[in-house]
Amino acid sequence: MASKKKKGPRQAVGLQCAECKAFGYVTAYNKNNETLMKQTSGESTFPLSKYCKRCKKHTTHKLMKKLK
Numbered sequence: 856m857a858s859k860k861k862k863g864p865r866q867a868v869g870l871q872c873a874e875c876k877a878f879g880y881v882t883a884y885n886k887n888n889e890t891l892m893k894q895t896s897g898e899s900t901f902p903l904s905k906y907c908k909r910c911k912k913h914t915t916h917k918l919m920k921k922l923k
């Protein structure tokens with residue numbers, strides 16, 4: 856169920872290719888979920904494997920600073 860809440864722990868962040876440093880994606884993630892995942896499974900959402908247009912392949916994408 857998708858409910859529209861006002862403001863939550865969800866953050867808009869940018870993803871940057873670790874190889875060519877190209878700024879590729881903007882995504883939103885839930886900071887609470889991230890913390891929960893680390894605690895429960897020891898895994899982190901980041902870095903992510905994403906397709907980079909410049910590298911023309913899947914590369915590791917790092918979390919960039921949060922966007923305004």
Ligand SMILES: [Zn+2]
Nearest residue numbers: 872875907910
């Ligand atoms: Zn790249």
